[in-house]
Amino acid sequence: MAKKTVSDYLDSTEIDRLMLEEDIWGNKAHAIMLARQKIISSDDLRQILSWLEKALEDYRAGKFKLDKDAEDIHMNVEKYITCGAGIEYGGKLHTARSRNDQVLVDTKMYSRERVLDLLESMISLCQELLKTAGKHAATVMPGYTHTQHAQPISFGFWGSGYASMFIRDIERLGEAYARINTNPLGACALSGTSFPIDREMTSQLLGFDAVHEHALDVTSSRDFVAEVLSCMAIFMSNLSRLANDLVLLTTHEFGMVSLHKSHVTGSSIMPQKRNPDIAEVIRGKTGEVYGNLIHVLTISKGIPHGYSRDLQEVKGPLFRAFDTVESSADMLGQMISKMTVNEERAAELAGGDFACATELADFLVREKKMPFRKAHATVKKVVGELIESKKGFECIEDVAGLLKKQGVNVSIYDMGILDAKNAMDAHNSVGGTSKDEVCRMAALLSAKLSDHEQLLVGRRRKIDSARGLTDSLCRAVIEGESINEMAI
Incomplete structure (x- = not known):
């Protein structure tokens, strides 16, 4: 293997090329501001914008070749x-700016788009889960603690539970967006500039919500990268839990869910196999995203205040995580939308393994005025004797007889409480498993998703409006209009 040269080692053009359109947009906004502030002339601006437009056209046509000896896309574009x-024209573009603030402009503009794309995928996944909740609000299944039968729940309760979890992930990432979308341009190397720049103007032209003011903090700040990666790592952890549920529920032993044929793979030797490989790979990729976060935190922990070249290395982990997490959310959304719930198998399992034992204890508290701890011990003894005789709660006469042995007289007609569906519907407390409560929560969660969708649409609209303003000013200048006579 050939040894790397210094330029090879320092080269970041491969990862930077993802941000080339953002770099050109940032250059346009900076040049317009310079001319508006009379730091460069109108003729300078016209020449610079004309060639920036040509650079964008060549890039989109695949004709813009990046030179690794120029180190990065910023110097390639310049x-x-x-x-x-x-x-005499191009040499003026970098006035009142440093690569230190320029790289942050590109990274933030690229990252905010990726965050919005990811939020869109997260919202779509939640919508699929809530469709499941609505369809299966009364489809009983076993609920688990310690991966053991616990109490009956519904598939709707299961699906809406994950939607509730993922909405917190949406909230976290949405809050992080606000800290991404601040304007670093104008901080320069670390101390601002003596030129009369207008940072509010570039914020408007680039669609930023506010100026990130403190120049030293700006150029050394990568906590927004760590924050977004932290949000993605938490979300990926939650995705992995859902993926693991699907792996278990689709086994022959559980048999409560069947994945669509497009979401399973076969075996090289066993013709019958339907492997949940997508779900398994999502579990595996979770560690990759954790690693991306640790990578960035490790880069950041020992850097002195101010820019250091170490910070170049945070882009790779961030951009790779965007790809992994967004595609994982998309895959799970597709799997949920096409999976089939085996309602008979779920109902069969829901009442097994004494899953209604707590309901029986609650019945003794409610109807027999028994202290809960005594009711708990009474039912535990009944369960133990049934296990010894290899019987279950379906043997209601035996249950009544065992209770009578302990001095508790119940009618076999009261034994409807041992029906899994009845037990599920009885839990109508706020947040409980009853059909009405699941439907109420699903509606509330759907409303929250609608709010997040509207926020996302508004944020995209602001970015598109800023891009449109910059492009319209650019066209007008190239066609001969004076930037100083235009409304911004």
Whole structure:
């Protein structure tokens, strides 16, 4: 293997190329601001914007070739402008700016789009889970603690539970967006500039919500990267739990869910296999996202205040995590939308293994005025004797007889409480498993999702509006209008 040169080792063009359109947009906004503030002339601006437009066209046509000797996309774009327009024009583009703030502009603009894309996928996954909740609000299944039968729940309760969990992930990431979408441009290397720049103007042209003011903090800040990665790591952990549920529920032993044929794979030797490989890979990729977070935290922990080249390395972990997490959410959403619930098998399992024991104890408290601890011990003894005789709660006469041995007289007609569906519906407390309560919670969660969708739409609209404003100003200047006569 050939040894790397210094330029090879320092090269970041491969990861940077993802942000090239953001870099060009940032350059346009910066140049417009410079001309508006009379730091460069109108003729300078026209030449710079003309060549930035050509750079964008060439990039989209696959003709813009990145030179690794230029180190990064920022210098590649500036080199393109300078070679095209001449240094007397292109050489003015970097006035009142540093690569330190420029790279943050690109990273933040690229990241905010990826965050919105991810939020869209997260919302879509929750919507699929809530569709399941609505369809199966009365479909009884066993609930588990310690991976053992606990109490009867419904598939709707299960699905809406994950939706409730993921909405917190949406909230976390949505809050992180606000800290991403602040404008670093104008901080320069670390101390601002003596030129009369207008940072509010570039914020408007680039769709930022506010100026990130403190120049030293700006250029050394990558906590927004760690925050977004932390949000993604938590979400990926939760996705892994859902994936693991699907792995278990689709086994022959559980048999409560069947995945669509497009979401399973076969075996190289066993013709019958329907492996839940997507869910398994999601579990595996969770560790990758954890690693991305630890990578960034480790980079950041020992850097002195101010920019250091170490910070170049945070982009790779962040961008790879975006790809992994978004695709994982998309895959799970598709799997949920096409999976089949085996209602008969779920009902068969729901009442097994004495899952209604707590309901029997509650009945003794409610109807026989027994202290709960005594009721608990009484039912525990009944369960133990039934296990010894290899019987279950379906043998209601035996249950009544065993209770009578302990001095508790119950009618076999009271034994309807041992029906799993009845037990599930009886839990109508706030947040409980009854059909009405599941439907109420699902409606509330759907309303929350609608609010998040509206927020997402508004944020996209603001970005699109800023891009449209920058592009319209750019076209007008190229066609001969004066930037100083335009409304911004």
